[in-house]
Amino acid sequence: MPNAPLVVLSKLTPPLPTSGMVERARVNDMLARAERARLILLVAPAGYGKTTATAAYCAQRRVGGEGVGWVSLDVDDRDPSRFLAHAIGALQTAHGGVGIASQTLLATGNGVPFRAVLMTLFNEVASTGFPLSLVLDDFYRCASDEILALLELFLETAPPNLRLILTSREMPNLAVIARLRAHNQLTEIRAEHLRFELAEACAFLNESQGLDLDQRRVRALHERTDGWVAGLQLAALSLRDRQDRERFIDEFSGNHRDIVEYLAGDVLANLPASQRAFLQETSILERVSPSLCDAVTGRCDSAEVLARLERANMFMLPLDDERSWYRYHHLFADFLRRTLRRERPEVLPGLHRRAYNWYADHGMIGEAVGHAIEAGDWERTAEFIESSWMDVLKLGRVRTILGWIDRLPREVTDLRPRLHIAQAWLLALQRDYARAREHFRIAARLLRAAPEPESADEQYAAQALLAELRTTELFVYVFSDSDEEMLAVVHEEPEEDVEYNPFVQGVHDNLLLYSCYVAGDFDRARRYSVRARERHLRADGIYGAVYTDCFRGLVEVSAGALDVAETFYERAFKLASDRLGRLSVVVAMPGVLLSEVSYLRNRLDEAHAYLDEFLTLVDECAILDAVIAGHFVLAQLQHVAGHQGQALDLLAEAEALGKRSGFDRLVIAALAQRARLLAKGGDMAAAAAALKSAEDVAGPRPEGALATCARRHRMIDRAHAQLLIAQGRPEQAAAILRPVIAEAEAGGRVRVLLDSLVLKALALADCGDERAAIRRIGKALALSARGGLIRTFVDEGQPMKRLLLSAHAQWTEDPDTQRWSVPYDYLVEVLNALGGGASLRAGAERGDLRPCVAPNLSARELEVLKALFVGRSNKEIARQLGVAESTVAWHLKNIYSKLNVTRRTEAVAAALAQSLV
Numbered sequence: 001m002p003n004a005p006l007v008v009l010s011k012l013t014p015p016l017p018t019s020g021m022v023e024r025a026r027v028n029d030m031l032a033r034a035e036r037a038r039l040i041l042l043v044a045p046a047g048y049g050k051t052t053a054t055a056a057y058c059a060q061r062r063v064g065g066e067g068v069g070w071v072s073l074d075v076d077d078r079d080p081s082r083f084l085a086h087a088i089g090a091l092q093t094a095h096g097g098v099g100i101a102s103q104t105l106l107a108t109g110n111g112v113p114f115r116a117v118l119m120t121l122f123n124e125v126a127s128t129g130f131p132l133s134l135v136l137d138d139f140y141r142c143a144s145d146e147i148l149a150l151l152e153l154f155l156e157t158a159p160p161n162l163r164l165i166l167t168s169r170e171m172p173n174l175a176v177i178a179r180l181r182a183h184n185q186l187t188e189i190r191a192e193h194l195r196f197e198l199a200e201a202c203a204f205l206n207e208s209q210g211l212d213l214d215q216r217r218v219r220a221l222h223e224r225t226d227g228w229v230a231g232l233q234l235a236a237l238s239l240r241d242r243q244d245r246e247r248f249i250d251e252f253s254g255n256h257r258d259i260v261e262y263l264a265g266d267v268l269a270n271l272p273a274s275q276r277a278f279l280q281e282t283s284i285l286e287r288v289s290p291s292l293c294d295a296v297t298g299r300c301d302s303a304e305v306l307a308r309l310e311r312a313n314m315f316m317l318p319l320d321d322e323r324s325w326y327r328y329h330h331l332f333a334d335f336l337r338r339t340l341r342r343e344r345p346e347v348l349p350g351l352h353r354r355a356y357n358w359y360a361d362h363g364m365i366g367e368a369v370g371h372a373i374e375a376g377d378w379e380r381t382a383e384f385i386e387s388s389w390m391d392v393l394k395l396g397r398v399r400t401i402l403g404w405i406d407r408l409p410r411e412v413t414d415l416r417p418r419l420h421i422a423q424a425w426l427l428a429l430q431r432d433y434a435r436a437r438e439h440f441r442i443a444a445r446l447l448r449a450a451p452e453p454e455s456a457d458e459q460y461a462a463q464a465l466l467a468e469l470r471t472t473e474l475f476v477y478v479f480s481d482s483d484e485e486m487l488a489v490v491h492e493e494p495e496e497d498v499e500y501n502p503f504v505q506g507v508h509d510n511l512l513l514y515s516c517y518v519a520g521d522f523d524r525a526r527r528y529s530v531r532a533r534e535r536h537l538r539a540d541g542i543y544g545a546v547y548t549d550c551f552r553g554l555v556e557v558s559a560g561a562l563d564v565a566e567t568f569y570e571r572a573f574k575l576a577s578d579r580l581g582r583l584s585v586v587v588a589m590p591g592v593l594l595s596e597v598s599y600l601r602n603r604l605d606e607a608h609a610y611l612d613e614f615l616t617l618v619d620e621c622a623i624l625d626a627v628i629a630g631h632f633v634l635a636q637l638q639h640v641a642g643h644q645g646q647a648l649d650l651l652a653e654a655e656a657l658g659k660r661s662g663f664d665r666l667v668i669a670a671l672a673q674r675a676r677l678l679a680k681g682g683d684m685a686a687a688a689a690a691l692k693s694a695e696d697v698a699g700p701r702p703e704g705a706l707a708t709c710a711r712r713h714r715m716i717d718r719a720h721a722q723l724l725i726a727q728g729r730p731e732q733a734a735a736i737l738r739p740v741i742a743e744a745e746a747g748g749r750v751r752v753l754l755d756s757l758v759l760k761a762l763a764l765a766d767c768g769d770e771r772a773a774i775r776r777i778g779k780a781l782a783l784s785a786r787g788g789l790i791r792t793f794v795d796e797g798q799p800m801k802r803l804l805l806s807a808h809a810q811w812t813e814d815p816d817t818q819r820w821s822v823p824y825d826y827l828v829e830v831l832n833a834l835g836g837g838a839s840l841r842a843g844a845e846r847g848d849l850r851p852c853v854a855p856n857l858s859a860r861e862l863e864v865l866k867a868l869f870v871g872r873s874n875k876e877i878a879r880q881l882g883v884a885e886s887t888v889a890w891h892l893k894n895i896y897s898k899l900n901v902t903r904r905t906e907a908v909a910a911a912l913a914q915s916l917v
Contacts, residue, residue: 007089008364010287010325014055014070014135015317022204024053027193031057034187039155039180040165041172044191046331047230047260050167051137051317053194058135058165067094067132072319072327074286076366077142079400080114080150081106087134088121094132098124104581105617112585116616118153120583126159138330139168146399152176195227209236209313217249224252224259230331231259233313237267264335267314278305279314279328280344283336284351284374286367287319287327295358296351349375360384365392369404378412386418389426390503398426417446417465421472431661433480440472464500471504474511481624481665483711486515506535506544513551514623517558518711520747523904525555526871542579546572546586547623550593554625557597559908560750562787566597588617592630599633602790602833604640607633619657627657628669635673636795644681648674668694668712672719679719679726680797687723691716714740714752721759730766733759748908754780754792762796765803774807778822785826794833801834857898857916864891865916869908 031053034040042050058068069090077083084106092099102121106112125132155164155176166172180186196204201222205211213221225231235252239245268276281297282288293302306326309316315332319325328336341348352375359368365388372381381404389401405419413419420443427436447469453459470489477485493512499505509532516525529552536544549572556565572590580586595610615630631654638647651670658666671694678687698712717740724733737760744753761776784792793800808827857865860881867877874892878885896902899910910916 007085008287009089010289010319011072011074011086012070012090012093013319013325014058014072014137015051015319015327016055016321022196022200022208024049024056024200026197027053027189028057030187030189030193036185037180037187038158038163038185039177040163040187040189041177042165042167042189042194043169043171044189044194045169046334047228047233047329048191048194049229050189050194052229053189054135054137054165054167058133061133065131067091067130068135069094069132070135070137072137073139073142075141076370076400078144078147079397079403080146081112081397082366082400083142083147083150084114084117087136088117091121091125091132091134094134095125095128095130097128097130098132100124101583104583105585107580107584113617113619114150115153116585118150118157119616122157122159122162125162129161131161131163133163133165135165135167137167139166139172140170143168143170143172148173155180194229196222196229196232197227198222201227201232204232205236209240211236211239211245213239213245217246220249221252228259230329233315234260234264234267237313238270241270260331260335264332265339268336268339275305275309278302279309280336280340281347281351283328283333283340284348284371285355287325289325292355292358296354298354349377353377366397366400373404373407378409382408382412382416382419385422386416389422393426398429402426414442415446417443417450417469420446421468424472424476428476428479431479433476433662436476436480440469440476443469443472460500467500467508468504471508471511474508474515478511478514478623481663483518487519490515490519490521502535502539503541503544506532506539506541506548509535510544510547510551513548514554517551517555520558520749522555522559522748522908523868523871523873526552527873527876529555542575543586546576546590548572549575550589550623550626553590553593558749558751560754560783560787560789562597562600562789564787566594569594569597585617588614589622589626592618592622592626595633596629599636600791601788602794604637608637611637624663624665627663628654628666631657631666632669632673635677636791639677640795644677647677651677664697665712667697669715671697672715675719676722679723682726684723684727687726691719691723694719714744718752718755718759721756721763725759725763725766728766730763733763734767737763745906746903748904748906750783754784754789757783758792758796758800761803762799765799770803770806771810773803774810777803777807778811781822781827781830785823788826790830790833793830797834801831801836804831804834805836857895861891861895861898862916864888865895865907865911868892868895868904869911 031040042054044050055070058070061068069087069092071077071086071090073083073086077086085103088099088103088106092103099121101124102117105120106117151164151172152174155174158164171177177186181188198219202215202218205213205218205221221232221235225235238252239248242248268279271279278293278297278299282293282302285292285296288302288306290303290306293306294300299305303323306316307323310318310323310326315329317327317329319327327333352371356368356371356375356377359365359371369381369384372384385401385404385408392401401422405413405423408419420439424436424439424443427433427439447462447466450462453462470493474486474489476482477489490512509528513525513528513532516522516528529548533545533548536542536548549568553565553568553572556562556568569590573587573594576584576587576590591610591614595607595614598604598607598610611630611634615634618626618630631650635647635650635654638644638650651674655667655670655674658664658670671690675687675690675694678684678690694716698716701710701713717736721733721736724730724736737756741753741756741760744750744756757776757780761773761780764770764773764776780793793804804827808831811822863881864877867880872880874885874888877888881888892904892907895907899907901907901910
């Protein structure tokens with residue numbers, strides 16, 4: 001996959017058997033009895049043969065028909081995305097039918113829920129029915145809290161045909177181990193099992209190593225090393241060419257406390273100087289290849305040297321049949337690095353620098369940065385991170401980039417605004433908004449204090465960086481759901497007069513589009529959507545183009561144009577599916593948003609299908625509106641099915657998710673919807689308590705210009721009105737809804753207007769003012785007919801059915817009482833969904849209700865109206881039509897008059913209701 005986290009293929013191959021291996025009867029017997037184990041643990045200090053024993057066991061399992069995947073772990077695998085990428089890659093090598101879907105999902109990058117990746121992988125494994133094992137070798141090297149949490153999930157939910165084999169120097173801190181042990185599903189192999197017994201030591205020293213030692217000397221070495229495999233191997237290397245073996249054994253069996261230092265030092269001292277230097281210099285590498293070793297050491301014979309070291313059993317483990325990659329035994333590598341630092345510290349920077357250059361030339365970004373840091377080339381490392389962090393971010397490796405930056409000295413990072421911009425983005429993606437804001441502020445302060453640019457190139461670079469800073473600010477505000485701050489930025493947004501980076505500018509346009517949607521400036525939002533999508537496509541930014549269409553869909557849903565919104569969502573869904581695969585995270589957002597449209601249009605099975613496939617993916621990686629929509633629709637589907645308890649449980653889960661993530665709007669949405677469902681169910685006390693909790697979270701209502709983005713309070717107001725209607729206080733409900741309706745009409749927020757008109761109609765009906773109630777419901781039906789919105793009416797149940805039947809009777813007898821036109825077929829569809837279609841007057845035809853007839857608009861006025869709908873300004877319309885702005889204003893005046901409206905937003909709403917656009 002082009003966007004998959006980098007997989008180092010040499011990590012997916014177990015070390016090949018070396019000459020002189022000894023049959024480990026006791027260990028093999030323990031492993032053979034581990035058939036029922038879900039987890040096999042080999043835990044012992046370094047040098048006890050854990051990897052060798054596991055590799056031999058896995059080779060036997062493969063011969064027996066089992067699939068075995070292997071990962072040699074290192075510290076970089078603390079990044080969950082990299083860890084999962086290698087685990088998936090390992091299982092793919094074990095069975096070709098595993099890992100395609102999970103790899104595709106992981107490849108979609110930032111924010112992908114790792115639980116969803118694991119669940120997808122487990123489904124793939126289970127569907128094969130094939131016995132599989134996954135080996136995680138040297139687990140201690142990556143055992144961070146995040147990786148331990150992933151492993152807990154792995155062991156709790158993996159299918160029965162998948163077993164985990166784990167080697168480590170330390171017992172992993174996993175709570176699930178106790179349960180597996182209690183259920184006899186754990187096999188533990190410790191140091192006492194891995195030690196060579198005396199007979200094994202004798203076979204190793206005499207048969208494998210050809211030393212021909214007598215029993216007394218073998219026993220002495222065995223006792224001194226306590227059967228420690230690495231100690232015996234080092235002793236054998238020291239003894240191989242010695243004439244004074246007995247004296248060496250006697251001395252070694254005495255008071256040498258640090259066996260490694262003593263024996264390895266002796267081994268190294270007896271090697272030729274060039275070979276000793278080669279071992280030390282290449283020990284800085286996790287894995288070695290002839291080409292890499294040549295680059296680091298300046299030699300041209302590394303392939304021959306590596307082959308000689310392997311033949312000499314010099315702790316050199318080949319990783320493939322072609323001998324293109326090797327690694328040193330970690331114990332020996334640690335010793336070599338210690339001696340290099342002690343004896344030749346001055347060569348270390350140059351070695352790391354040459355390693356950095358080789359990795360950079362071969363596109364291995366992570367390894368390159370690691371060695372650049374070790375070399376102390378701070379400026380170069382910082383420049384490399386600045387130039388590549390967005391590319392690495394697309395691989396989903398947020399934690400990796402933050403780790404790189406954290407390793408740089410403060411004096412380097414403190415003065416680089418672009419590094420602070422990067423950290424602001426990355427921390428916002430991790431939902432650490434407080435720190436993201438702090439880094440944004442530092443970047444802004446550094447740029448304000450920067451000297452004035454002199455050359456044209458410097459001016460261009462400074463302008464581009466300032467634009468990047470503005471994008472960062474808005475990025476933090478949008479992803480932290482900070483409505484008021486978004487609005488402030490939108491009001492102060494300067495006009496762009498330079499093109500610099502289409503990807504960053506496309507992101508900025510997306511953020512402005514979303515902010516204008518929040519502010520209710522739908523015309524401006526539509527304009528940004530056109531420009532944003534063009535920029536993203538020019539930069540091949542599939543993610544950005546999908547977000548553009550999703551944000552535009554949110555605008556159209558809010559404007560009441562569900563059919564238009566569905567078109568944008570479907571376009572986003574198709575683009576993501578075609579380019580990234582249906583299993584990608586980026587498909588999930590339009591998928592969940594389509595579930596909301598499907599639900600509102602009463603296509604319940606379709607809504608269910610979307611949610612079953614995509615809801616788990618959006619909780620951690622999508623804009624909050626998609627998260628809210630998905631949980632709302634799922635709860636409503638349960639409510640419609642008569643599962644009130646399950647609906648409330650789902651809303652409680654959404655509330656908990658909001659609290660965990662710090663998203664107050666999700667908490668408020670869940671509580672407000674909970675209050676509405678409880679009120680409909682007759683539990684007034686619980687409904688009132690939920691509403692009070694929502695009000696506490698929302699805090700004081702914004703005033704002045706900020707009131708236009710008070711969407712949290714609008715949810716509460718409508719929930720409050722629902723509760724008051726259920727409590728038999730319709731007059732108070734109507735009073736609460738009055739300003740909500742006025743604000744929604746003024747701002748063109750048709751979705752809010754529809755919900756509020758429906759509630760007000762029910763309140764007026766309960767007050768006994770049926771004619772006023774019918775007027776409100778007629779207006780709501782006319783506004784919703786174009787988009788085919790059904791559930792806003794149907795979810796109100798029997799009271800709505802009675803009101804609509806009364807409205808139908810009145811409109812049939814006296815069409816002139818209906819100010820807003822309602823298509824007859826649409827009214828029938830709504831009543832059928834309520835179970836009331838059969839109650840309509842027999843023989844009623846479409847003409848019984850006044851049809852939606854377009855007013856007498858000229859062709860030019862229709863052109864102006866359509867341009868108005870896509871959000872064009874008077875100036876843009878004039879340029880498009882080739883007329884003066886005064887002519888456009890004159891056309892608009894005529895349009896307003898014919899549609900009986902007074903402003904642009906009302907004209908757009910009326911055009912939608914009467915199918916003029």
